[in-house]
Amino acid sequence: MQSLSALKASLTLPSPLIPFNPSWHGADKVSMWVKRDDAIHPIMSGNKWRKLSNALEAPLINNIVSFGGGFSNHLHALGYACFKLNVPFTAIIRGDYSMSPSPMIKDLLAWKANIEYVDRITYKQRNERTYLQALQKRFGNAMIIPEGGSQHEAHQGIKQMVGEISIPFDVLATPVASGATLAGIASALSRSQRALGVGVLKGQGYLESLVSQFIDEDKENWSITHDFHMGGYAKAPNALTQFCRTFNDTMCFEIEPVYSGKVFWAIKQLLEKGHFEKGTRLVILHTGGLQGAR
Numbered sequence: 001m002q003s004l005s006a007l008k009a010s011l012t013l014p015s016p017l018i019p020f021n022p023s024w025h026g027a028d029k030v031s032m033w034v035k036r037d038d039a040i041h042p043i044m045s046g047n048k049w050r051k052l053s054n055a056l057e058a059p060l061i062n063n064i065v066s067f068g069g070g071f072s073n074h075l076h077a078l079g080y081a082c083f084k085l086n087v088p089f090t091a092i093i094r095g096d097y098s099m100s101p102s103p104m105i106k107d108l109l110a111w112k113a114n115i116e117y118v119d120r121i122t123y124k125q126r127n128e129r130t131y132l133q134a135l136q137k138r139f140g141n142a143m144i145i146p147e148g149g150s151q152h153e154a155h156q157g158i159k160q161m162v163g164e165i166s167i168p169f170d171v172l173a174t175p176v177a178s179g180a181t182l183a184g185i186a187s188a189l190s191r192s193q194r195a196l197g198v199g200v201l202k203g204q205g206y207l208e209s210l211v212s213q214f215i216d217e218d219k220e221n222w223s224i225t226h227d228f229h230m231g232g233y234a235k236a237p238n239a240l241t242q243f244c245r246t247f248n249d250t251m252c253f254e255i256e257p258v259y260s261g262k263v264f265w266a267i268k269q270l271l272e273k274g275h276f277e278k279g280t281r282l283v284i285l286h287t288g289g290l291q292g293a294r
């Protein structure tokens, strides 16, 4: 068993910020860096650690309960942290994988997590008060963390990530699924900076409403592009898988098609279209998630 400080000491923090100079059309007009949150830890996915770090500061004596799909980066990160911290963890998973557990679920089992498979209808109740109260009672006053680790406390960890960026920049780009990462970034940026979200699922309007719900102030320094979800969540047409493969063969770090692949793909297309003003200083957040590609 580890203490939280020992667990933190095993992480690469601050995460590296590396210059990014691909030979893409239009890339010479801007300056780019990648904030390598994928390098924080080989198991704990980058933005999931950021979102959880604050919740784990609370005294952890009871069960932790959380939700996700069968390949969830969030359950993976949280399951690993709970195992290291010796906190009982229950993962409520959408769908029944008992006959064919995913690599993520196999890891959770090895980390002694309690797994409950639920059908879609039950899973839909994951944010409903009465359902959560019943769960909390059943698991002995458990701490319940929402799907994706996306709760208000998640802001603080995302702000720390922004604070680590020691160079001046204009735009910070990130993938968007639950919106908590983008919301945290937007609230941390100064007035002259912009957060650019890349929607990884079909959700024009919906994703914006998720982000707004996490932001207290009326911030207008963020936007989401919906042109690069490539058919929906975890949908990866050939062009995208090929792009990721070439990227991974030629760059010094890796991407996967669900999150980071779509962000780098989007940046490449936007550069080609001349979307960014000449001289723009762009930081791309690599949120990690490479385990999901297994």
Ligand SMILES: *Cc1c(COP(=O)(O)O)cnc(C)c1O
Binding pocket: 045, 047, 048, 073, 074, 148, 150, 175, 176, 177, 178, 179, 180, 181, 182, 259, 260, 287, 288, 289, 290
């Ligand atoms: C969960 C996840 C995201 C999405 O972050 P949100 O805060 O839910 O928008 C992005 N990248 C990776 C690798 C993730 O695991």
